Amino acid sequence: MRTPHDWKTLLAIFLLALLPAAPALAERLITDMAGRQVHLPDQVKKVYAVGHCMPMVGAVAPDLLVSGSRLPEQARRFLAPAFFEGKTLPNTGNRFTDEEVLKMAPDLVVMEAMPGAEERAERLAARLRTPVVLVDLNLLRLKRTFTFLGEVLQRQAQSQVLVDFITTHLDPIPAKARSIAPEQRQRVYYAEGPDGLSTNPAGSSHTQVLDYVGGINVAQVVNLPDEGMSSVSLEQIYLWQPDLILVWTPAADQLTTWNAIHGNPLWQRVRAVRENRVIQIPWLPYSWFDRPPSSNRIIGVLWLAQTLYPQVYQLDLEALTREYVRKFYHREISPEDARYLLGLAHPQERKTP
DSSP: OOOHHHHHHHHHHHHHHHSOOOOOOOEEEEEOTTSOEEEEESSOOOEEEOGGGHHHHHHHOGGGBOBOOOOOGGGGGGSOGGGTTTOBOOSBTTBOOHHHHHHHOOSEEEEEOOTTHHHHHHHHHHHHTSOEEEEOOOGGGHHHHHHHHHHHTTOHHHHHHHHHHIIIIITTHHHHHHTSOGGGSOEEEEEBSTTSOEEOOTTSGGGHHHHHHTOEEOOOOOOOTTOOOEEOOHHHHHHHOOSEEEEOOTTGGGTHHHHHHHHOGGGGGSHHHHTTOEEEOOOSSSOSSSSSOSTTHHHHHHHHHHHHOHHHHOOOHHHHHHHHHHHHSOOOOOHHHHHHHHHTTOGGGOOOO
């Protein structure tokens, strides 16, 4: 025999059955930059940008980022607060676990398109139950990538601002680079690692900026399958005798590699060191040359072009730095700030503002 409670339960079920079904969440079907078809929510509100993709997404829509990275404290001066305020940081290093990403509850994940990325994207999407799109970070195709992100994130106007900057300032550079006579091209060694004895060769994504502006990469080493750094010896650098050395290290603010080169008398056998032609790559808020090989390289192209060939490019780097920071980092900086950033290249002359 049914109790009054049973009848109330049946009545509730009956009434629920009469209610109209809840409308399905609106979706869009897009094709990402690896050719994968991906269903996206009609409106993206929270984005987890994996690794190198963070500056790209931040340039288009920093307010949508839920993930952050561990940047030096002084980097915040040159980024809009939306890049770092309220963002989740990884518990260790700069990599998030699946559990950390799930807590952020993104409705879209953006990853770099690279060999094997399609399979990794599918596995990640299945684990997180969140759509994953792949984007191309090749320096030569950043305009297409910004256009794609503008459509995906529904920020077409901002993405067009970024595309226009590249069209105006970067697109003319390859033609000018081709006009440089072979005997006038600067031969450059890219010094990485704490001792400066690691590097990447021409053709690597990590040295695209040098290739783009017409520099010659002296490193005759094999580009590793994962494009990691290759170890070299001082004896090899003695043979290469570069005209100039570009210096980078994760501890750039401590000048680790710069000091290692200048503090080791064995480096004095390299003419570029003796003649004080060792240049620290500016690193704020991200490296201007590499790591991450992302949109931060755009200002790096302009800086390195003018640094290597001032008579060819004749760029107003102070004005360009201010414009770049305003458009890509959504921060207005002063002429003094721009001069400070440019001055990072010459530690021996640098003054703290």
